Amino acid sequence: MxxxxxxxxxxxxxxxxxxxxxxxxxxxxxxxxxxxxxxxxxxxxxxxxxxxxxxxxxxxxxxxxxxxxxxxxxxxxxxxxxxxxxxxxDIDRLNIISLDLTQDHMLHGAVTNLLGQALRHAEITLGADDRVSMEMISELIEKMMGMTEGTVIGIGIASPGVVDGGVVKRSTWLDWHDMDLATPLQERYGINVTVTNDATAAMLTERFFGQGDRNMIFIRIESGIGSAVLINDMPVKGEMHAAGEIGHISIDLNGPQCPCGKRGCLETTISGSALRKQLAGASENERKNILSTAGKHLGQALSMPVGLLDMADVCVYGQPDIINTTFIDAAQAYLDASTASTFHKHTTIRRCECGPDITVQGEAIAVLVHYLSQ
Ligand SMILES: [Zn+2]
The missing domain is CATH 1.10.10.10 (Winged helix-like DNA-binding domain superfamily/Winged helix DNA-binding domain)
Structure with missing residues (x-):
């Protein structure tokens, strides 16, 4: 396959x-x-x-x-x-409209070619309440429709949270429950709409345009935390379409209180927002300690799935002030110490180098996969 x-x-x-x-x-x-x-x-x-x-x-x-x-x-x-x-x-005749709902304070979109490469970019800033609405999504789509030169084969939306078909079942980041994006947009534009989890979308870019191969664990550390798993070139969905939802798995039951009710969730300990709070005003030495502790926590969280699935490749996407050498080295050291054995290949944790278009490009690939399945 x-x-x-x-x-x-x-x-x-x-x-x-x-x-x-x-x-x-x-x-x-x-x-x-x-x-x-x-x-x-x-x-x-x-x-x-x-x-x-x-x-x-x-x-x-x-x-x-x-x-x-x-x-x-x-x-x-x-x-x-x-x-x-x-x-x-052919990268000249067909276009894809791709939206990224993961950015802070704005919606980002791109008109892409069939390789998912952005030909034109567009953005809409969010209002004072910082909330994404259906009207804003439509506004951005219409803006991009006006920028396309080829035939549009599909619209793709990369969203954080649990995605099932065209519906975002649950997203803490967007504060959405059972938000059906595909049905109303499809009715409105008469074009197929694909909705994909943001980490899965980004992983597709890493697979075809980064260093990833047919098997990998992909972690996204931004304001929240997401992850995706690729096994033999198939993204793992899970029983409830929630595979990869690691943000609210606790790694320290006595850790800081999380809005979800538990303590010590990954999202409250090593997400970008949690770490930036700790890093504010920290000295160089303290910064190193904070990031290496965070890396260690990631290594700890990953040791089970890495061993369980015999994964040799873990790719971490995030801003370079957090996902840097200190963080990655600490994660690697923990993983080496906890999983080293003769029957598993050495697992490498590395920083994703695909750049800021990773989500729109991956979402465009998801649209393409959907288009070809029809
Ligand atoms: Zn939680």
Whole structure:
């Protein structure tokens, strides 16, 4: 399986699939091989997928018409036979509108190409109450509609909290319960709306444009804390769509009181807002102590899932005043001491280096995954 949902065609026809299913699977398969920046000829794609020459030509032809792929020139001559035309993802014809609800005091959005790269940015500042409303989301979408040059294949919204389908079930940060974003926006604009947890969205950028591979734990430390898990290229959703919700897991039952009623939750001990309060006015030495204690707490919180899932890669996203060498080294030291064994690969904790567009880019990839699944 790939993140785009495609599976290699099975040699034995054990399950009955409709022609539409086969076509969709072939499309996902070819797209996932070319995404983000690979170039293959039709013959290469046939070899890599096991699909017949006719099937490849058919699907590729349709994807070229649709604006998903483009022809980019001739493959270098491989000796015998004529040279094939290379294909790649087309970044000029189709656009995605991507919104990021995680920023302080504003809504941020971008019109992106099919690689999720921002072509145009837009923002709306929040009012005095700092609350995000449906009207503001619509206003930002309309602003961006006016900036698109290509056909918009979908609107994506990255939101903190528990997301189920197009609904934000619960977000402490936004103070939302059962907020259905997709239905009203879809009705209004007639375009598919995808809603994704912010940590999962950011992880998709790390997967395709950062250092991440098919397996990783991704942690987001901002005003709140979020995380996401990728196993064999599938983001883990969980029974109640709440996988990755680690902010309110307590690491110290006698720790500081949390608004959720428990004590010592990760969000009250190592979130950006909690740490900035402690860091205000601290000396250089005290800063180091605060950040290394916070890193140690993260290492402690991660030791169980890392051991349980045999994860070798942990990527931490956050502002560099907090997620710096002191923090990462302390987390690594704790993890090394608590998980070192002969049957697990050494686990590396590293800082995410994808930059501030990570959320809008990842959300655009989520839109693309959804678009290709239809
Ligand atoms: Zn809590």
């Amino acid at each position: 790939s993140l785009f949902g495609a599976a290699l065609p099975s040699r034995t026809r054990s399950t009955k699939s409709s022609p539409a299913d086969v076509r969709r699977n072939n499309r996902q398969l070819i797209f996932s091989l070319l995404f983000p920046t690979n170039q293959y000829s039709r013959a290469d794609l046939g070899r890599l997928t096991g699909l017949s020459r006719v099937a490849v030509s058919d699907v590729v032809g349709q994807m070229l018409d649709e604006g998903l792929l483009r022809e980019t020139g001739q493959a270098p001559s491989g000796g015998k036979g004529k040279r094939g035309t290379l294909l790649s993802i």
